[in-house]
Amino acid sequence: xxxxNLLRRDLDAVVANLERRKTPQPFLDVERxxxxxxxxxxxxxxxxxxxxxRNALSKQIGQLKSKGQDASAxxxxxxxxxxxxxxxxxxxxxxxxxxQTMLMSIPNLVHDxxxxxxxxxxxxxxxxxxTPRSFDFTPKDHVDIGAPLxxxxxxxxxxxxxxxxxxxxxxxxLHRALAQFMLDTQTLEHGYxxxxxxYIVNREILEGTGQxxxxxxxxxxxxxxxxxxxVGIGALLPAQYLIPTSEVTLTNTVRxxxxxAAALPIKLTAHSPCFRSEAGSAGRDxxxxxxxxxxxxxxxxxxxxxxxxxxxxxQMVGHAEAILKKLELPYRVVLLxxxxxxxxxxxxxxxxxxxxxxxxxREISSCSxxxxxxxxxxxxxxxxLVNGQPGKPELVHTLNGSGLAVGRxxxxxxxxxxxxxxxxxxxxxxxxxxxGAEVLR
Numbered sequence: 279x280x281x282x283n284l285l286r287r288d289l290d291a292v293v294a295n296l297e298r299r300k301t302p303q304p305f306l307d308v309e310r311x312x313x314x315x316x317x318x319x320x321x322x323x324x325x326x327x328x329x330x331x332r333n334a335l336s337k338q339i340g341q342l343k344s345k346g347q348d349a350s351a352x353x354x355x356x357x358x359x360x361x362x363x364x365x366x367x368x369x370x371x372x373x374x375x376x377x378q379t380m381l382m383s384i385p386n387l388v389h390d391x392x393x394x395x396x397x398x399x400x401x402x403x404x405x406x407x408x409t410p411r412s413f414d415f416t417p418k419d420h421v422d423i424g425a426p427l428x429x430x431x432x433x434x435x436x437x438x439x440x441x442x443x444x445x446x447x448x449x450x451x452l453h454r455a456l457a458q459f460m461l462d463t464q465t466l467e468h469g470y471x472x473x474x475x476x477y478i479v480n481r482e483i484l485e486g487t488g489q490x491x492x493x494x495x496x497x498x499x500x501x502x503x504x505x506x507x508x509v510g511i512g513a514l515l516p517a518q519y520l521i522p523t524s525e526v527t528l529t530n531t532v533r534x535x536x537x538x539a540a541a542l543p544i545k546l547t548a549h550s551p552c553f554r555s556e557a558g559s560a561g562r563d564x565x566x567x568x569x570x571x572x573x574x575x576x577x578x579x580x581x582x583x584x585x586x587x588x589x590x591x592x593q594m595v596g597h598a599e600a601i602l603k604k605l606e607l608p609y610r611v612v613l614l615x616x617x618x619x620x621x622x623x624x625x626x627x628x629x630x631x632x633x634x635x636x637x638x639x640r641e642i643s644s645c646s647x648x649x650x651x652x653x654x655x656x657x658x659x660x661x662x663l664v665n666g667q668p669g670k671p672e673l674v675h676t677l678n679g680s681g682l683a684v685g686r687x688x689x690x691x692x693x694x695x696x697x698x699x700x701x702x703x704x705x706x707x708x709x710x711x712x713x714g715a716e717v718l719r
Contacts, residue, residue: 300396300617386651389625395615408608419635455711460576470547475527486656488622520553525678528579537660544581574684587675591647598643604707608632645679
């Protein structure tokens with residue numbers, strides 16, 4: 279969420295920045311915002327005047343009573359002033375609620391270093407690593423390679439519908455090994471603390487990281503009845519949601535807290551399933567595991583001092599790159615354009631892994647700096663030291679990134695390390711997590 283004082287100080291600059299996102303519909307109704315601000319100022323000015331009038335009248339009542347004179351008329355006027363103050367407070371509360379709703383729908387501002395463009399065509403390639411392999415046979419895609427290894431799309435569809443996958447045997451073991459390998463690398467080599475988080479969260483938690491209210495259609499909602507309340511079918515409890523990523527739970531661990539400056543940076547990681555309805559992706563990536571309603575991911579989250587978030591983003595990208603290098607997977611790093619970035623991000627890098635069957639690079643990690651956008655929603659702050667003394671609390675900066683998407687890593691390993699006989703060579707770094715196996719058959 280943006281700082282409303284920023285809009286009040288320089289609304290034109292905020293609007294100009296938001297226009298860099300190149301979205302057809304405006305994020306901010308400027309005229310409505312101006313109208314609400316004018317009304318807020320009017321009510322606040324009126325409130326100050328009424329409070330001053332009430333104070334003066336109260337003083338007058340005291341003077342009249344000290345002289346033994348009738349103060350009933352003045353007291354009646356005080357009552358009227360009180361009624362006006364109450365009406366003003368109610369009006370201000372409703373106005374503030376509308377302003378808050380408006381703020382919740384505005385995306386983060388775009389970092390100055392982000393290329394301006396409407397979509398992915400304006401993304402900028404930063405670097406590449408590795409050379410795509412030249413095959414002396416016709417390479418298969420992961421669906422065909424994985425079927426004999428236990429990649430079972432038919433059973434997944436029978437159990438849950440399209441975009442669900444059932445893994446068994448070597449495929450399931452490879453999936454587990456990849457997650458374990460990623461967690462060990464992020465914790466033992468990169469300094470993240472491993473966490474295990476709930477998979478169901480309350481609405482305000484998703485509001486804190488920016489998934490709600492804007493992206494409700496992409497979430498899976500969970501409702502349950504309270505059997506302790508006998509109303510026929512049970513009382514509906516407040517809506518809860520399956521997490522779309524453990525970024526949500528990891529980032530919200532600092533919700534409504536004031537941290538010591540010495541506690542920063544906080545680096546957290548977790549392996550969890552992610553649940554996404556993919557409401558806007560009908561017809562895209564229908565074959566295989568690229569786009570699923572349920573998939574696993576090892577997430578990285580950093581909570582940092584505002585002065586360090588730009589450097590932390592570059593570091594986090596390196597942490598994701600390290601996984602791909604160890605898995606011997608060619609990839610490229612791409613800086614996303616203003617029109618291709620996520621709602622809460624001020625700057626995002628995507629890591630795209632090479633997939634031979636598609637003859638192209640596909641996203642396997644996205645690393646974003648959200649600066650104070652999420653922290654303001656969560657009221658996550660730290661207390662800086664000023665001349666050796668605790669200062670006024672400030673908002674932390676939050677960052678998140680995939681380290682990596684497990685299913686897409688499995689796809690990349692199958693396709694890049696396939697052999698002519700249908701087996702798959704296991705990268706050396708992954709072998710300890712597969713009992714030393716060098717080949718999957």
